[in-house]
Amino acid sequence: MSSVSEPKSERIPAAQRREQILDAAAEVFGERGYAGTTTDQVAQAAGISQPYVVRMFGSKENLFCELLLRARERLETRLRNALTRPEVKALSAAERKAFLGRAYVDLIGEGGIVLPLMQGFLLGHDPVIGKYAREGFLVIYRLLRDEGGFSQDEVRDFLAGGMLINTLLTLQMTGLYDTDDTARELLGCSFGEKIDIVLNAGSAS
Amino acid sequence: MSSVSEPKSERIPAAQRREQILDAAAEVFGERGYAGTTTDQVAQAAGISQPYVVRMFGSKENLFCELLLRARERLETRLRNALTRPEVKALSAAERKAFLGRAYVDLIGEGGIVLPLMQGFLLGHDPVIGKYAREGFLVIYRLLRDEGGFSQDEVRDFLAGGMLINTLLTLQMTGLYDTDDTARELLGCSFGEKIDIVLNAGSAS
DNA sequence: GTCTATAATAGGATAGAC
DNA sequence: GTCTATCCTATTATAGAC
Numbered sequence: 001m002s003s004v005s006e007p008k009s010e011r012i013p014a015a016q017r018r019e020q021i022l023d024a025a026a027e028v029f030g031e032r033g034y035a036g037t038t039t040d041q042v043a044q045a046a047g048i049s050q051p052y053v054v055r056m057f058g059s060k061e062n063l064f065c066e067l068l069l070r071a072r073e074r075l076e077t078r079l080r081n082a083l084t085r086p087e088v089k090a091l092s093a094a095e096r097k098a099f100l101g102r103a104y105v106d107l108i109g110e111g112g113i114v115l116p117l118m119q120g121f122l123l124g125h126d127p128v129i130g131k132y133a134r135e136g137f138l139v140i141y142r143l144l145r146d147e148g149g150f151s152q153d154e155v156r157d158f159l160a161g162g163m164l165i166n167t168l169l170t171l172q173m174t175g176l177y178d179t180d181d182t183a184r185e186l187l188g189c190s191f192g193e194k195i196d197i198v199l200n201a202g203s204a205s
Numbered sequence: 206m207s208s209v210s211e212p213k214s215e216r217i218p219a220a221q222r223r224e225q226i227l228d229a230a231a232e233v234f235g236e237r238g239y240a241g242t243t244t245d246q247v248a249q250a251a252g253i254s255q256p257y258v259v260r261m262f263g264s265k266e267n268l269f270c271e272l273l274l275r276a277r278e279r280l281e282t283r284l285r286n287a288l289t290r291p292e293v294k295a296l297s298a299a300e301r302k303a304f305l306g307r308a309y310v311d312l313i314g315e316g317g318i319v320l321p322l323m324q325g326f327l328l329g330h331d332p333v334i335g336k337y338a339r340e341g342f343l344v345i346y347r348l349l350r351d352e353g354g355f356s357q358d359e360v361r362d363f364l365a366g367g368m369l370i371n372t373l374l375t376l377q378m379t380g381l382y383d384t385d386d387t388a389r390e391l392l393g394c395s396f397g398e399k400i401d402i403v404l405n406a407g408s409a410s
Numbered sequence: 411g412t413c414t415a416t417a418a419t420a421g422g423a424t425a426g427a428c
Numbered sequence: 429g430t431c432t433a434t435c436c437t438a439t440t441a442t443a444g445a446c
Contacts, residue, residue, distance in 0.1 A: 031330045032240075032330055033238060033240060033241075033327055033328075034240075034241070035237075035238060035239075035240035035241035036238075036239070036240035036241075036328075118327070118372075119327065121372050121375060121376050122238055122323070122324065122327055122375045122376075123238075123241075123375075124374075124375050124376040124377030124378070124380075125236045125237055125377060130376070130377060133376055134376050134377070134378055134381065134388075137372075137376060137378070138385070138387045138388060138391070141387060141391055142387055152390060152391075152393075152394045153394055155391075156369065156391070156394045156395055157362075157365075159369055160362075160365035160366045160368065160369035161365045163365065163368035163369045163371075163372045164361065164364055164365035164368045164369075166368075167323075167326050167342075167368045169329075170326060170327045170328075170329050171326050171327075171329040171335070171338055171339050171342060172329030172330060172335060172339070173329070173339055173342070175329075176339060180343070182343045182346060182347055183339075183343060185357060186343070186346055186357075186360075186361070188357075189357045189358055189361045190361055
């Protein structure tokens with residue numbers, strides 16, 4: 001160390017910092033929701049100062065919208081990748097649904113995508129964010145229906161399963177897995193063989 | 206009028222006022238979520254002053270917990286009533302599930318129960334409310350499994366459908382019914398013949 | 411049983427230095 | 429590119445009158 005006091009955070013390119021902030025925002029907003037999160041919590045998670053977060057995105061609202069957009073694009077990409085794999089095209093609708101479900105749980109394991117989206121879904125009343133959230137939901141619906149070759153009812157059932165999974169995650173039901181028989185049963189039949197992924201997701205960042 | 210200025214609100218028994226406040230809280234919390242709601246918004250919806258709301262329930266947190274408790278009890282009662290009707294016992298599991306689904310949508314139409322519960326489900330991170338919310342979810346799960354005569358997977362599917370419905374409501378997707386084809390399709394296959402109930406729910410209080 | 415006034419604090423956003 | 433200092437408003441909660 002050549003100087004007595006080190007800078008609080010390294011000087012890095014804006015684009016990279018931006019991603020860091022979005023990563024931090026995904027975690028905090030995903031857990032605490034939009035209104036329940038402060039820009040200072042995001043800043044601390046990103047290792048920078050609160051005003052810098054606001055400076056970079058203009059406002060808390062805008063930060064959340066950009067987060068929603070990024071999350072939706074990633075989900076879209078992932079689902080599309082899964083659907084276009086050659087071996088998937090040969091499967092029955094039910095098998096494709098199960099395959100997609102596993103891909104969805106894998107995505108959850110990576111974090112930062114599904115929970116912010118779910119938090120956005122609860123903001124229909126917000127004139128700005130609500131519009132983003134509804135649009136994102138419909139984009140996913142259409143993707144599954146049109147590119148997945150599913151019927152309306154099949155898409156509905158897939159989305160329903162996803163919403164249950166999302167709800168169990170935001171409830172933090174996974175924390176009861178070891179101590180509550182009912183919770184274990186419910187988690188077991190909701191996540192299937194991939195249950196380990198979400199049980200471990202809590203310990204990762 | 207015998208006096209020049211009338212009192213802002215009538216003097217009524219505490220128990221009755223309490224219910225009024227809970228009704229108002231159900232509406233506001235249900236739409237805006239826990240963190241997104243101020244005690245003043247609840248007070249205004251109830252037609253009283255903000256300090257009185259706090260005075261009556263001790264804290265915003267406690268008000269929300271009491272709301273969750275009331276909502277869960279009402280849902281429990283409703284499901285139990287539906288399940289114990291003699292003509293229901295004779296139905297197949299699939300038919301019972303459909304019957305319960307319709308009962309659930311009827312409950313939504315009455316308002317004040319389902320949305321606050323859903324908002325609670327997003328608060329797993331909260332040390333106090335999270336515990337309430339998880340417990341409430343598990344109570345409903347056990348009720349369906351044990352008193353409904355459903356298998357684990359059947360209960361899961363029922364809950365999944367419920368969570369999709371709840372999500373569409375918090376998203377306020379119903380507002381797009383008349384203008385967006387995709388939204389209409391999704392709402393149609395999610396709510397079935399009872400779609401009118403939720404489309405009209407927006408105009409009711 | 412209900413209100414007004416207000417304390418105490420938190421939180422988003424801005425200004426300006428470095 | 430990043431921080432410190434700070435403004436301003438919103439919000440929960442308390443005190444005390446009626």
